[in-house]
Amino acid sequence: MTTVPWDTAFDEVLRTSLPLLKQGEELLPGTPLSEYGLDSMGMMQLIARLETSHGVSFPPGTMPSSAFANPGVLWGMVQAAQQAGEWQSDGGTRRRPARGRRQNGLAGWSEHGSQGTTAGASWQL
Incomplete structure (x- = not known):
C-alpha cells in the first residue's frame, strides 16, 4: 500500500464523504473525489467535518470547488488553514505566532496550487 x-x-473523515469508495479501497493523493460520489452537498458536509476534526476554519466562500479535486489538494488546504491559524502578519513582511483568532480564512489562496497563502488576511486580537 x-x-x-x-x-x-483526515483519511477517516474523507472516506465518510465518499459513498462510492469501497471499504479498504486505496485512497491516493490524485484520486478524483467526484468519481467516488462527492457532490456539492457532500463538499459542505466535508468542510464541517474537517473543521471539527482538524481545528481549522473555512469561512463561506473561501473554498473553491477545485479544492475538492482530489485528496492531495484538499489536504493542502487543511494544512494551509492549520498554518494560517498559527501565524499572523504584523503589518510588515515579518510574521509572528498568532495570539488571536483568524477572521477570514484562507485569503489569497490560489486555485493554481495547494500551498496557498495568507496574504491580506485580517485578524482579530
Missing part, C-alpha cells in the same frame, strides 16, 4: 501524506483523521 502506498504511503499517503495525510493523517489518519
Whole structure:
C-alpha cells in the first residue's frame, strides 16, 4: 500500500464523504473525489467535518470547488488553514505566532496550487 501524506483523521473523515469508495479501497493523493460520489452537498458536509476534526476554519466562500479535486489538494488546504491559524502578519513582511483568532480564512489562496497563502488576511486580537 502506498504511503499517503495525510493523517489518519483526515483519511477517516474523507472516506465518510465518499459513498462510492469501497471499504479498504486505496485512497491516493490524485484520486478524483467526484468519481467516488462527492457532490456539492457532500463538499459542505466535508468542510464541517474537517473543521471539527482538524481545528481549522473555512469561512463561506473561501473554498473553491477545485479544492475538492482530489485528496492531495484538499489536504493542502487543511494544512494551509492549520498554518494560517498559527501565524499572523504584523503589518510588515515579518510574521509572528498568532495570539488571536483568524477572521477570514484562507485569503489569497490560489486555485493554481495547494500551498496557498495568507496574504491580506485580517485578524482579530
